[in-house]
Amino acid sequence: MSRASNKKKAKSSANAKARATSRNGVLHRIADALRWFKRKLWRILGVIFLLLVAWVLLYRFVPPPGGIYMLQEYRRIGEIQRQWVPMDRIAPVMARSVIAAEDANFCLHWGFDMAEIRKVIESGSTRGASTLSQQTVKNVFLWHGRDWTRKALESGLTLMVELLWPKRRILEVYLNIAEFDDGVFGVEAAAQHYFRVSASDLSALQAARLAAVLPAPKSRDAANPTQFLRSRTAAIVDGAATIARDGRASCIDG
Structure with a gap:
């Protein structure tokens, strides 16, 4: 009985670790996706800002x-x-x-x-x-x-x-x-x-x-x-x- 109980505990512990590892993996993937999204968003905003600067600067010299x-x-x-x-x-x-x-x-x-x-x-x-x-x-x-x-x-x-x-x-x-x-x-x-x-x-x-x-x-x-x-x-x-x-x-x- 003691050996069987130990096996069950070991199996339960392994399953818990597997679930924790899986959750950590999901959290890491979500964090990576958010970091990728933020980088893309800042790049897009940067491009928009530069385009606006170019547009405004153009009309300093060219009649709108x-x-x-x-x-x-x-x-x-x-x-x-x-x-x-x-x-x-x-x-x-x-x-x-x-x-x-x-x-x-x-x-x-x-x-x-x-x-x-x-x-x-x-x-x-x-x-x-x-x-x-x-x-x-x-x-x-x-x-x-x-x-x-x-x-x-x-x-x-x-x-x-x-x-x-x-x-x-x-x-x-x-x-x-x-x-x-x-x-x-x-x-x-x-x-x-x-x-x-x-x-x-x-x-x-x-x-x-x-x-x-x-x-x-x-x-x-x-x-x-x-x-x-x-x-x-x-x-x-x-x-x-x-x-x-x-x-x-x-x-x-x-």
Whole structure:
């Protein structure tokens, strides 16, 4: 009986060891698979990051062909008006007017105007505090909308654009891709559409009118302004002159 009992114990112990070995083997295989997956994931993320850097860097030197929203409008309307012009063919007062109207601290921040964001939060306002850099990223690289995925991508790409593009280039791209009327994109097309002049010949009043329609280009008309638009235009004219004097537009000087 004692010998039989010892055999049973030995067999039971061997089975337990075999099961433990099997479990350890499974755990090791799972751990190896997880390590392989993490390596692959980091490589994929690294490739995506490098592709994004290359894409952003390309548009520092090459005019962006458009964006998702512009393509959507083309499909909806059937045609759009747009003509790319370099910054030296855009009236300086137009650049200053857009800064005064949309992002007075454009030359001072790194893509996000934290002071303006704090004001919006403290006031409980629903209006945005989006900078020209953020709007450029949205118009060139992303889609329009308020979902968190887009906002997260916008934040990362804004930092990348600020790092890889000079401020003058950011504003140049913005002015060439912003919508100024239904199907009218870019300041050259807008100047011709509203005033029958080129972007280089815009007056201070005309530039301010164009800047005033930017928040709502489908409902505001620079050629036939409402009283609100006239008041807004006057404020932008003053603002453009002010930032020219105090140096807040210095980053766009050629």
